[in-house]
Amino acid sequence: MFKGGFIQNLPKIYGIYTGGFIVFILLMAIAEQMGMTSKAIGICFVAFTVGIYALIGYLSRTVQVDAYYVAGRQVPTVFNGMATAADWMSGASFVAMAGGIYFKGYGYMALLVGWTGGYVLVSTLLAPYLRKFGCYTVPDFIGTRYGGNAARMCAVLVLFVASFTYVTAQINATGTIASVALDIPFNIAVYVGLVSILLCSMLGGMRAVTWTQVAQYIVLIIAYLIPVFWISNKLDAGLFPHLMLQDEVAKLASLESEYGLGQVKNTAAQMAEVKAVNKGLAGITKAHSAVNTTPWGFISLALCMMLGTASLPHILMRYFTTPSVRSARKSVAWSLFFIFLLYSSAPMLATLSKLALLDPAAGGIIGKSFAEVTSLDWYQNWNQAKLMYVSDFNGNGTLELNEFFMQGKAVVLATPEIAGLPYVISGLVAAGGMAAAMSTADGLILAIANALSHDFYYKIIDPKAETRQRLLVARALLVIIGFAGATIAALEIQSILGSVIWAFDFAMSGLFVPLVLGVWWKRATKEGAVAGMLLGLGSGAFYLYWVFFAKNAGILGITHLTFGIVGVVVSFIAMVVVSLITKQPDAATQKMVEDVRIPSGKAILGKQH
Amino acid sequence: MSNKEKHWMKTRNHMLVTLAIWFFFSIVIYLFGADLNNIKILGYPGAYYMCAQGSLLAFVILIFWFANRQEKIDDECGYGGKEED
Numbered sequence: 089m090f091k092g093g094f095i096q097n098l099p100k101i102y103g104i105y106t107g108g109f110i111v112f113i114l115l116m117a118i119a120e121q122m123g124m125t126s127k128a129i130g131i132c133f134v135a136f137t138v139g140i141y142a143l144i145g146y147l148s149r150t151v152q153v154d155a156y157y158v159a160g161r162q163v164p165t166v167f168n169g170m171a172t173a174a175d176w177m178s179g180a181s182f183v184a185m186a187g188g189i190y191f192k193g194y195g196y197m198a199l200l201v202g203w204t205g206g207y208v209l210v211s212t213l214l215a216p217y218l219r220k221f222g223c224y225t226v227p228d229f230i231g232t233r234y235g236g237n238a239a240r241m242c243a244v245l246v247l248f249v250a251s252f253t254y255v256t257a258q259i260n261a262t263g264t265i266a267s268v269a270l271d272i273p274f275n276i277a278v279y280v281g282l283v284s285i286l287l288c289s290m291l292g293g294m295r296a297v298t299w300t301q302v303a304q305y306i307v308l309i310i311a312y313l314i315p316v317f318w319i320s321n322k323l324d325a326g327l328f329p330h331l332m333l334q335d336e337v338a339k340l341a342s343l344e345s346e347y348g349l350g351q352v353k354n355t356a357a358q359m360a361e362v363k364a365v366n367k368g369l370a371g372i373t374k375a376h377s378a379v380n381t382t383p384w385g386f387i388s389l390a391l392c393m394m395l396g397t398a399s400l401p402h403i404l405m406r407y408f409t410t411p412s413v414r415s416a417r418k419s420v421a422w423s424l425f426f427i428f429l430l431y432s433s434a435p436m437l438a439t440l441s442k443l444a445l446l447d448p449a450a451g452g453i454i455g456k457s458f459a460e461v462t463s464l465d466w467y468q469n470w471n472q473a474k475l476m477y478v479s480d481f482n483g484n485g486t487l488e489l490n491e492f493f494m495q496g497k498a499v500v501l502a503t504p505e506i507a508g509l510p511y512v513i514s515g516l517v518a519a520g521g522m523a524a525a526m527s528t529a530d531g532l533i534l535a536i537a538n539a540l541s542h543d544f545y546y547k548i549i550d551p552k553a554e555t556r557q558r559l560l561v562a563r564a565l566l567v568i569i570g571f572a573g574a575t576i577a578a579l580e581i582q583s584i585l586g587s588v589i590w591a592f593d594f595a596m597s598g599l600f601v602p603l604v605l606g607v608w609w610k611r612a613t614k615e616g617a618v619a620g621m622l623l624g625l626g627s628g629a630f631y632l633y634w635v636f637f638a639k640n641a642g643i644l645g646i647t648h649l650t651f652g653i654v655g656v657v658v659s660f661i662a663m664v665v666v667s668l669i670t671k672q673p674d675a676a677t678q679k680m681v682e683d684v685r686i687p688s689g690k691a692i693l694g695k696q697h
Numbered sequence: 698m699s700n701k702e703k704h705w706m707k708t709r710n711h712m713l714v715t716l717a718i719w720f721f722f723s724i725v726i727y728l729f730g731a732d733l734n735n736i737k738i739l740g741y742p743g744a745y746y747m748c749a750q751g752s753l754l755a756f757v758i759l760i761f762w763f764a765n766r767q768e769k770i771d772d773e774c775g776y777g778g779k780e781e782d
Contacts, residue, residue, distance in 0.1 A: 197748040205723040334740030377745040421760040435749035
């Protein structure tokens with residue numbers, strides 16, 4: 089059945105895996121009919137999928153440096169696309185995005201544009217050139233292109249700040265889902281999530297992460313699309329929701345005006361009552377499809393996410409694993425295609441979910457009596473989980489639009505239940521969310537640990553270290569960083585989505601300019617790069633402190649979510665000015681940049697370095 | 698002009714064209730979000746459609762086109778061969 093090596097058989101292997109997963113879903117559906125409890129179904133889904141990932145992680149164990157750092161550079165184009173998509177789509181994309189669109193509408197959808205448009209920058213400006221370079225990590229590129237340990241260390245610093253901010257959010261998301269699905273307290277669930285994450289990456293590094301990420305993509309995309317299509321058909325909204333929800337979007341607009349959206353403002357005391365239940369609860373205050381932000385508000389957020397995408401090391405390093413420059417380029421296209429499948433479905437899910445809430449014909453609850461609403465099974469469940477809340481502010485006994493509150497993540501987690509889908513779908517969604525959060529956390533922890541072990545330990549502290557020693561250090565760092573991330577995640581400082589957006593801003597502040605100019609501007613010097621990274625990161629971080637923690641009004645409409653704009657502008661000016669006043673790079677460096685621009689021929693850095 | 702310079706010039710121009718299209722779909726149309734929302738695209742309000750689906754789809758197609766055309770440029774200049782590690 090399996091002729092040839094592992095790589096030749098990938099389509100077959102993942103085909104069987106997908107088939108097996110679908111059979112598992114069907115078995116669970118049958119078990120539910122036979123009376124299996126919803127709690128047991130949830131546990132089965134999470135345990136079964138995490139078990140598979142751990143098995144893949146174990147089978148991919150390796151003692152080779154290039155397999156550990158770049159999966160042996162033999163990941164085929166389309167599979168690398170899937171792995172990147174899983175690496176990319178985090179717990180925030182899976183669990184929080186549809187909810188954000190649901191509550192914040194158009195202004196929030198800037199994130200959709202930003203998180204996809206960034207890939208155009210990755211493919212045109214960076215990925216093929218970094219692949220040609222043949223580096224193991226992003227700081228490896230900075231260190232070799234500009235020369236010297238200072239530039240390398242600055243890159244490690246930016247990478248650490250950005251990726252660590254991001255990873256706490258992902259471990260938080262893993263913990264949230266594990267605590268709901270397994271019914272255990274959050275601060276224990278965080279560590280359960282962490283152990284699952286480490287099982288995937290510890291023994292096999294990038295190779296193991298690659299093959300688990302492909303498996304996780306398959307689970308998460310099935311888990312996202314099945315409910316969207318199912319709900320759409322159940323509500324009679326359209327066979328293919330993406331192309332057929334025009335009437336529903338229009339209907340929401342008319343229902344919003346019928347229910348008097350935004351006309352009744354809740355008082356501070358009323359909102360305090362809601363926030364006392366759970367500070368994440370929000371009401372519907374924004375129109376579904378109307379433009380509700382200024383052009384600059386929209387564009388600045390989209391721009392930050394795009395430049396951040398092109399600077400996040402855990403994404404860039406995925407393109408180090410393809411066999412050639414050509415396949416790196418194509419692989420970016422496939423990544424975005426696989427991401428598009430989920431991102432274009434999120435607004436549709438938000439539309440359907442809101443319809444199920446508002447439209448009387450679809451079983452909507454707005455306008456019904458409180459007695460009726462509070463006796464609904466699903467309301468009681470989600471109210472108990474503190475994700476949903478209603479309160480009769482005006483005392484008329486009927487639920488008004490301004491009296492309904494929900495937390496954003498409930499849109500993805502609760503909609504299947506609200507729309508009356510069997511519980512097996514909710515279990516599937518939990519498994520999908522877990523896959524999304526785990527795959528991103530794995531990529532991030534690996535990016536940080538690899539940068540520290542390769543760029544800091546091997547390149548700076550002990551360049552004579554043997555392979556065994558290097559991989560031991562890499563694995564030890566993986567565990568340490570994981571635990572540090574989980575400990576901070578358990579503190580819950582910032583919301584999942586807020587931390588993710590900050591991570592993008594940090595990355596673009598420090599890394600975007602040095603990366604791009606490293607390829608596109610021969611005159612860029614080491615001193616320029618160091619100035620660009622430090623001043624960019626420093627100014628961005630200062631602006632964040634200034635508007636978010638010190639509560640000052642920002643300038644030019646730049647908020648704590650878009651502080652990367654300050655960072656990237658400072659970084660650009662600093663890097664150009666300092667590069668021009670310092671001595672131009674030596675002939676060898678200029679020759680290196682010229683070689684990077686030629687897509688064929690030898691990689692700059694050898695296979696083993 | 699040497700082959701290498703020709704290749705880099707073509708590559709750079711191709712990059713600029715690609716980024717111009719990217720700029721249009723990611724920035725320019727959203728300068729006119731409110732106006733765009735008054736016209737219908739595939740039956741949806743225009744700006745809503747573009748950020749929910751339109752721009753995203755444009756980026757997917759754009760990157761595939763970019764990669765294919767860049768491969769042609771590489772072949773023309775004799776850099777089509779697979780690199781060795």
